[in-house]
Amino acid sequence: MIQRWRRHPGYWAAIAHRLSGLVLALFLPAHFLVLGLALEGEIVLESAIRWADQPLVKFSEWALIVLLTLHLSLGLRILILEFLPWRGSRQALIGFGALVSILAGSVFLLKLE
Amino acid sequence: MTDARLYLLQRATAVLLAPLVLVHLGLILHAVEAGLSAAEILQRTRGSIAWATFYGLFVLAVAVHAPIGLRNVAREWLAWGGRWLNWATFLMGVLLLWLGARAVWAVVGGGL
């Protein structure tokens, strides 16, 4: 079977940017709510943070950091494409973005150890 | 014309968010290294006008940026439209602003 057209990197970059933005936007209220717990005292906040030490939650936190970095770098890419004069090398910009996010993610993982 | 305005707001807040997110990320990495704890967070933020401004701006920018983004997604992927969509966008913004402001108050002002 012939594959449906495999899309180009620029397209995947846009999709990844959108999905990361979507997840971030949905996570944000939760994040704010957790921080808001401080209103009820340091202990409550602390227990929430300790709850977050579970591996699954840790993993999601790691994912969020990666998504944020990804959204940031791909967002910068869009801003560059839209506001700076450019020729051709969009691929390089995407590569750059991926690199930045992988780096950030790895650093975070390392620091957890 | 609203489309142009929304676009402008979203790009402007993106530009604003970029350095804010960078600083925030750096801080997270630093904090995680030090071992994350409520005490550590609150010790840094309580009563700090600088952090209040920083996170205040963050919340403001994100409360504009994210709803506009969600609005595009809802229009294109869920085929929402019309006045409904405008209200949803607005409500999302208000929600983010309120929750965000509350969070900032919690970590900065809680001990004042």
Next chain:
Amino acid sequence: MATIERMKTDILILGSGGAGLFAALHALQTAPDLDVTVAVKGLLGKCGCTRMVQGGYNVALAPEDSLERHFMDTIVGGKWLPRQDLAWRLIEGAVERIHELENEIGCFFDRNPDGSLHQKAFAGQSFDRTVHKGDLTGIEIIGRLMEQVWARGINRLEEHRAITLVPTADGASIAGALFIDMRSGGYRLVQAKALLLATGGGPTMYLYHTPSGDKTCDGMAMALRLGLGLRDMEMVQFHPTGLLAGTQTRMTGTVLEEGLRGAGGHLLNGDGERFMLALDPAAERATRDVVSRAIFAEMRAGRTTPNGGVHIRMNHLGPSLVTKRFKGMVDRCNDCGFDLAGGFVEVVPTAHYMMGGVEFELDCSTTMSGLFVAGEDGGGVHGANRLGGNGVANSTVFGGIAGDSMAAFVAKMGRHGDPDELVVEESVARAERPFANPLGDLDGLRDHLWQVMWDNVGILRTEDSLRQGIDALDGLEAELNAIGLADDDRAFNLTWHDCMNLESLITVSRVIAEAALARRDSRGAHFREDYPNTGDLDNTAHTKVTRSGEELKVEMKPVEFSIVKPGETLVYEEAGGAIDVH
């Protein structure tokens, strides 16, 4: 009988090339209340040859140039055969039209460093007067024109193929046209107070040809059937270098630009010899007709490349330079697998343009009241040869004039006449015929037609070859009449339309052959091996072919030298003829 949908419009325009679109715009400018309809075989503006113009648009603009010079180039280039008043109208009209295109329609032609319009050299002219937009001038002209037409509430009947011009019952004037709505396969009769024929000719009856696939001489065939006279039909211009890639690809026949030879490209026959060296002091830079004939002679002698043509070689000029200077051509060759910059590409002469066409007057009217003609469908402007760059000028200038004239005509005496229902019935029957016949070999028939025209009525002609050609055409016509198609789906049935295309082509091929037989001299695009010299210029006559019943009548009519006579000139320096005339 098949059902026929009917509608009415004030002005009906057939074709959406430079002629058709300009006519629509001008008609509406002259009379904004009129209901104007453009009907076209493809999508509006996206078919026909105006879009394919690469070289550009001839117009005398520069202070050192003059209308007289442009005129003399046209007359001398046309070997004194043009109708001089029409040629003058063209040259004069081009100045206004180019301003209109640039200032009102929005074409953005190339500029000189000082900001004025750039005019480049084009073969056959004593002055650099060709206005252009890169080497895609036609896209700029048609692209802008179609945008203006869309914006003006002009009715569009797209993918509507005209099959018959319908006169009024008394035969005195035009009543409208009968179409096949290609998308549904149904018939539609459009009645109009005035009708413009602007279907753009198109010599696609030759084995190798340049025009777009939708052009199959329908307009000329319809006009002939209506009883109008066709002039100068023996004059078919061949471009010397069409791409040759075998008959199974539609790429074959498409133009490789003239500039390749101009820049120093070599032509090599099958034995690898530069055959042009022995034939003309200018070698490959000789005029289009000389080069075309030389290539044809090599082909006839059998000294050919694998696909039966000759080679063009550019690599001695340096592949990178060729790639830079002729990017469009190099890309196009590359797309179909040839390396123009570094290797050899097979080429062959290819039928390009018909100088002949329906006889018309200065205001584009014809002998039938209400019927107008403009563009490549019209005959008499170019005579024996068209200068490169005079083609779009012709379609846009006369298209605009036709629009003005039709609006004035409708205001003065326009009315919807009663269509001759007999004609309608008869043409529906003709269109229906294949569905009643036993299935046949349409492709074989097309191949045969292409070959006959190429061999017998092509670049080199003799009385014998022409007579053979005419006999063969008679046979083909009979064969076509007996050929059948499956009647399962008429919507967008291209094979049905191929059938009708062949009918128009065979009809007009006969006219070409008869006119060529009647002209017993050689001039311009017409070369008779049995009469290789140009006849007495002072007694120049043009051919006129009309049809009565099934018979074609050919007359030789004297050309009126209404502005200059052979031997005279309007300019002091020698015009046109001295240089590459084509």
Next chain:
Amino acid sequence: MVENMLDVEIWRGKETGRFETYRVPNGSSQTILDVVTWVQRNVEPALAYRFACRVGMCGSCAMTVNGRPRWTCRSHVSKVVKSGRLRIEPLYNMPRIKDLVVDMTPFFEKWQAARGQFKPSITRFDPMERISPDSMRRRAVDAGIECINCGVCHAACDVVAWNNDYLGPAALNRSWTLANDERDADRGGLLSTISRSGGCHSCHTHGSCVEDCPVGLNPAAGIAGLKRMTLTGLLRGDLG
């Protein structure tokens, strides 16, 4: 001699339909249009497809080939074929008329809605405007003007599929050339037109238009240019 054969799947029908498979001899100089023509001439006389110029100038012949929109008259089979197979469909994002033919009307309506036509400020009786060929704006026009309105970019863009109002890359590319045309009489009006819902701000810079434009234009860059121009207009307060 055994000829090389291609397995060609071609869409038959309208919005609903099916793929039919044909075995087509593979020649050395053969475009996708030639393949389709072969099928029409030899197997399926009523097969519908559209073409005119056959040299990449009219933009009539675009189809989806192996999932990707292309001009077929200048797509050599060897450059597209995948292990001896071709799948040919009509262009996406446009209503279908029959087989490989789409209705381009909505595409051209959007072109008009993007104010895709020149507004004159002078007439044929005035001298032509002097414009330096090297000016920034003229160069921007030149870079975008050679569009053959083939609709390939329109078919390639997902935002066109997602957002009914979106004018699309080809129409906006034309607006961009007009916005840079110093002779145009109503740049302000043009900019407000393309700032409405579905205008240039709906583009998410996917870049599929650039990727697939057969003549190598860059609508994405033009649309980005329009975004900048409209923002300047908005900030200056002279945008409607």
